[in-house]
Amino acid sequence: MRIKSQKDFFSGLMFVMVGAGFAAGATQYSLGSGAKMGPGYFPLVLGVLLAIIGIAVTFTSLVVETEDGDKVGKFAWKPLFFIISANLVFGACIGGLPMIGLKPLGLIVGIYLLTYIASHAGDEHKFKEVAVLATILALLSYVAFIVLLKLQFPVWPAYFTA
Structure with a gap:
């Protein structure tokens, strides 16, 4: 075949x-x-x-026959790099990096960094739109995970608490 x-x-x-x-x-x-x-x-x-x-x-x-055989194009390294990096940074923000002495930065800072870094994966980057999106995501995540589900993980940077 x-x-x-x-x-x-x-x-x-x-x-x-x-x-x-x-x-x-x-x-x-x-x-x-x-x-x-x-x-x-x-x-x-x-x-x-x-x-x-x-x-x-x-x-x-x-x-099923396709028009041009739907060839696989070149590998998109830029989006792959930024999306994976954004997720790794988010994980480090939630859990911190104790081996190098970095305390958790919390959910809110993590979502802002995740959104900002991941926004560079596309062809255009508009800071105002990214800021609005990050704010909406942070608010909805706080309500869903902290208020409704009552999950226990840091919301704000550990540096702000005693």
């Missing part, structure tokens, strides 16, 4: 591999039953569903 859409073919393979990986990892936990689910039940079901979706996408890429 000839690949008729490279993008769909490789994304389908990626779905299959990630889904199979999650399903295999979930078998290390007790599964339980549908009525009384164990910690491995949900990841197993999601992994299997993702693998099935991947098989369907891969099959479609071999059957």
Whole structure:
């Protein structure tokens, strides 16, 4: 069979591999039953569903004809770098880096840094729009995680508290 859409073919393979990986990892936990689910039940079901979706996408890429073959373009290094960096910085803001003496900067500072760094992944960067987005995300995250879910992690930098 000839690949008729490279993008769909490789994304389908990626779905299959990630889904199979999650399903295999979930078998290390007790599964339980549908009525009384164990910690491995949900990841197993999601992994299997993702693998099935991947098989369907891969099959479609071999059957459905596309105009130009949907060639896979060059690798987008800039967005990859900024998105991964933004997530790493956010994680360091929430948990701190005790090995180098950095205390947690908190949820609010983390969201502002995450939004600002991730905004550089695109082609254009407008500081005012990024600031508005970060403010909305910080407010909604505070309400959702701290007020409603009552999660216990730092909201403000540890340097501000005694």
